[in-house]
Amino acid sequence: xxxxxxxxxTQDGSRIALLKDKSLVEFHHDTDENQFKVGDMYLGTVKxxxxxxxxxxxxxxxxxxxxxHYLDLGPQLRSLTKYTKSVQGSKEVTGLLxxxxxxxxxxxxxxxxxxxxxxxxxxxxxxxxxxSTKGPRLSCELSLAGRYMVLVPFSSAINISKKITxxxxxxxxxxxxxxxKPENFGVIIRTVAKGKDVAELDKDLRNLVETWQEGMxxxxxxxxxxxxxxxxxxxxxxxxxxMNESFDxxxxxxxxxxxxxKQYVKKIAPEKEKIVKMYNGKAKIFETFGIEKQVKSLFxxxxxxxxxxxxxxxxxxxxxxxxxxxxxKSNAGSDQEATALAVNREAAKEIARQLRLxxxxxxxxxxxxxxxxxxxxxALFQIMKEAMxxxxxxxTILPVTKFGLMQITRQRVRPEMDIKTKEVxxxxxxxxxxxxxxxxxxxxxxxxxxxxxxQNQKGVTMTVHPFLHAYFTxxxxxxxxxxxxxxxxxxxxxxxxxxxxxxxVFYDKAGEEIEMxx
Numbered sequence: 001x002x003x004x005x006x007x008x009x010t011q012d013g014s015r016i017a018l019l020k021d022k023s024l025v026e027f028h029h030d031t032d033e034n035q036f037k038v039g040d041m042y043l044g045t046v047k048x049x050x051x052x053x054x055x056x057x058x059x060x061x062x063x064x065x066x067x068x069h070y071l072d073l074g075p076q077l078r079s080l081t082k083y084t085k086s087v088q089g090s091k092e093v094t095g096l097l098x099x100x101x102x103x104x105x106x107x108x109x110x111x112x113x114x115x116x117x118x119x120x121x122x123x124x125x126x127x128x129x130x131x132s133t134k135g136p137r138l139s140c141e142l143s144l145a146g147r148y149m150v151l152v153p154f155s156s157a158i159n160i161s162k163k164i165t166x167x168x169x170x171x172x173x174x175x176x177x178x179x180x181k182p183e184n185f186g187v188i189i190r191t192v193a194k195g196k197d198v199a200e201l202d203k204d205l206r207n208l209v210e211t212w213q214e215g216m217x218x219x220x221x222x223x224x225x226x227x228x229x230x231x232x233x234x235x236x237x238x239x240x241x242x243m244n245e246s247f248d249x250x251x252x253x254x255x256x257x258x259x260x261x262k263q264y265v266k267k268i269a270p271e272k273e274k275i276v277k278m279y280n281g282k283a284k285i286f287e288t289f290g291i292e293k294q295v296k297s298l299f300x301x302x303x304x305x306x307x308x309x310x311x312x313x314x315x316x317x318x319x320x321x322x323x324x325x326x327x328x329k330s331n332a333g334s335d336q337e338a339t340a341l342a343v344n345r346e347a348a349k350e351i352a353r354q355l356r357l358x359x360x361x362x363x364x365x366x367x368x369x370x371x372x373x374x375x376x377x378x379a380l381f382q383i384m385k386e387a388m389x390x391x392x393x394x395x396t397i398l399p400v401t402k403f404g405l406m407q408i409t410r411q412r413v414r415p416e417m418d419i420k421t422k423e424v425x426x427x428x429x430x431x432x433x434x435x436x437x438x439x440x441x442x443x444x445x446x447x448x449x450x451x452x453x454x455q456n457q458k459g460v461t462m463t464v465h466p467f468l469h470a471y472f473t474x475x476x477x478x479x480x481x482x483x484x485x486x487x488x489x490x491x492x493x494x495x496x497x498x499x500x501x502x503x504x505v506f507y508d509k510a511g512e513e514i515e516m517x518x
Contacts, residue, residue, distance in 0.1 A: 003247045007235050007261075008285050009254035016235050017291045024294040025390075026356050030235070036062055036126050036136045039145065039231030041215065043084075043222045044138070046120045049112050056112050057135075058124055061225035064135035068124060070112045074141030076154035077115055078103035083154070084123050084219065093220045095213030097184035102154060121224060131412070144208045144229070147240050147268050148193040148201055149177070151208040155186030163191040176201060182209060207267070236264045241392060250276045253285045284496060292498060298357060305350055309343040313354065319363035322351055326369055340369040341376045345383055352387035361393070361412020370404045381406070440502045441471065441479075451506055451514055452487045459509025461492040468504070469495035 004019040018026035044058040047065050057065035074080070079102040086100075087093050106115055116122065128137035144151040158177050160170050176198050177187050193201060215229035222228055231237065239250065239261065250265075252258045255278065262276040279285045286292045297304075303311040305327075312323040324347040326339065351366060371377055377400040384397055384406065394411040401407075444462070451457045464472070472479045472493055483491055499505075506514040 002249075004249045004251070004289075005235065005238060005247075006285060006289050006291060007250070007252040007254070007257055009252070009257060014235070014254070014257060015286070016238065017286070017289070017295075018238060019289065019291070022290070023353075024291060024298065024357065025353055026238070027295060028238075028359075035227075036060070036066075036129055037231045038126055038129055039237075040126045040227055041142060041229040042124055042126070043219065043224055043226050043228055044122055044124045045224045046116050046118055046122060049116060049118060051111070051113065054112050056116055058122065058138055059225065060124065060126075060136065060138070062130060062135050064130070064133075066124070066126075066136040066138045067134070068138040068140070070110065072127070072137075072139040072141065073106060073112075073115065074139065075105035075108070076102065077106050077140050079154045080123060080140055080142070081120075084121070087216055087219050088121075088222075090220065093216050095209075095216035096182060097153065098182065100184055102184065123219070123228065128412070143188070144211055145237075145240070146204045146208045148190055148196060148204045149208070150188040150190065151205070151212065152186035152188065153212065154184060156184065157186045158189070159187070160189045161191040161193075164189070164194050166194075169194055173201075177205075180205060185209070204268070232264070235261060239265065240268065247272070248275055251279045251285065251289070252276075253279045283494065287495075287497065298354070303350065303354065305343070305346050307342070307346055309347060311347060311350060311354070319365055320360050322354075322364065322366045324366065324368050337371060337373060337376065340371050341379070344368045344371065344380050348380060348384045349387045352384065352391065355388075355395075355408075355410055356391055356393075359393075359412075361410050364408040364410060366406040366408070368400065368404050368406060371400075384408075440504075441468070444468075444504055447506065448483065448491065449487075452489060452491075455514070457508055457514065458489055459492075460489070460514070461494060461507040461509075461511075462504060463494045463496050463499065463507070464504045465499045465501045466495040466497055467501060469493055 002021060004022075006017045006019065008015040008017075013029065013031035016026075016028040016030060017024055042060040044060040044066065046056050047059045048057040050056070054070045056068045058068050060066050079100075082103055083097070083100060122140065123142065124138040124140055125142050126136045127139045130136050142153050158174055158181070160173055164170055164173070173189050173193060177189060180198070180202050181187050187205070211229065218226070219228045232240070235250075235252075235257065239247070250261060252261065258276060258278045262273060265276055266273045279288075281288050284292075286295075301313060303313065305311070308327045310325050310327050312325065314321045314323075324344060326343045347368065354360070355364065368380065371380070381397070381399045388395055388397060388408075391410075396409045398407045444464070448460070448462070451460060480491060480493060508514050
């Protein structure tokens with residue numbers, strides 16, 4: 001089983017696709033505007049304390065104040081506040097906590113007004129990105145995620161992932177981390193640390209401590225709203241969380257992203273440096289890997305299953321509803337119960353994929369095809385749990401009810417990925433009537449003549465729909481060949497299925513879009 005990461009650079013950021021055996025399982029759009037990522041730490045200012053909610057609203061620079069609940073303050077809030085003030089008032093900052101004397105923990109059942117005051121500066125971390133009309137959600141329990149562990153300042157606890165069940169291995173990891181962790185830092189050992197030697201664990205721990213120290217250097221000079229420690233890019237964080245033996249390729253069409261990721265992989269796993277590859281193909285990277293087609297087919301309201309069934313996915317403010325339908329599968333086979341189990345089995349696997357793909361969170365209710373046998377319902381429950389095993393978001397799955405419904409809760413920390421799969425036709429404007437679509441080739445030729453003769457452009461590239469690409473290029477004496485004889489310059493033609501039939505774009509030899517004749 002292979003994992004491939006494909007990154008397409010766009011004008012406003014990058015599109016990131018995670019492929020599992022060529023099948024799309026995760027899709028992210030990392031935009032430049034998205035500054036408030038999960039894991040980012042800011043120097044915030046307390047703007048308002050709301051007694052009824054036992055919470056505070058913090059200004060970290062977002063258009064709406066971020067939300068901080070008392071339960072998210074963490075027991076070491078006083079230690080964090082004390083250390084923040086000492087760093088801002090100190091001449092030399094090391095970031096180490098071995099000489100720092102912590103303060104007593106806050107009361108678990110206390111009130112926000114007892115520990116924070118309006119106008120106070122406080123170091124906070126984003127735990128949930130802005131979603132819909134809500135601002136970011138914050139926490140004062142700071143943590144830094146690495147490849148094998150999570151570093152927790154102002155703590156001394158060592159916690160080990162529950163997925164590591166071997167008692168000897170748990171004791172070995174606890175003993176190793178106890179011997180290398182700095183004073184006043186806690187550590188959460190991740191599942192991937194299983195079987196790793198002390199050198200790899202120590203390297204990861206050193207990198208995290210170094211990141212914390214660099215952040216404290218920035219905190220010394222920071223002003224309110226400043227970012228103190230930033231989470232790495234979405235692509236790098238995916239590599240950090242998923243890098244293993246089956247992760248065999250990372251492709252990108254951007255040199256800066258390529259160098260950034262290669263440097264990161266070299267830092268955490270030098271033996272894997274060669275998997276980072278620069279894509280230099282003629283076609284667009286998402287077209288080459290078949291991602292564009294998968295994106296358009298997987299994000300619609302209706303999702304087809306391979307063996308004839310289909311899903312209907314509805315989104316509401318409170319929850320998500322998924323209806324499983326057998327389609328033409330219901331006509332095949334005489335055993336209705338076996339048919340229902342077969343369709344439900346396939347649907348469960350696709351639903352698990354859709355939840356990751358769309359990053360759907362909150363409450364999800366699934367209406368499976370009714371099954372009478374209790375054993376089949378138990379089997380479906382186990383299939384769903386197995387299918388959700390690779391999902392990195394926290395989730396809870398409940399067994400199928402007597403009404404044939406399954407309920408799932410899934411952690412929501414980012415806005416749901418929503419891609420429009422239905423478009424208003426650019427030719428008819430949604431009216432259903434097209435006038436003279438056949439004339440698009442004449443329009444292209446007129447614009448091309450203007451570009452090549454009046455503007456005297458050389459090295460022109462034209463991007464069109466695949467149908468038009470075939471129309472202009474097929475045959476020994478193609479229309480493009482006629483253009484070459486007429487204008488004495490070769491026009492490069494590329495196809496792009498994301499364009500409508502009547503859309504086309506011209507680029508100069510520097511790759512800049514050419515303004516067409518009005």
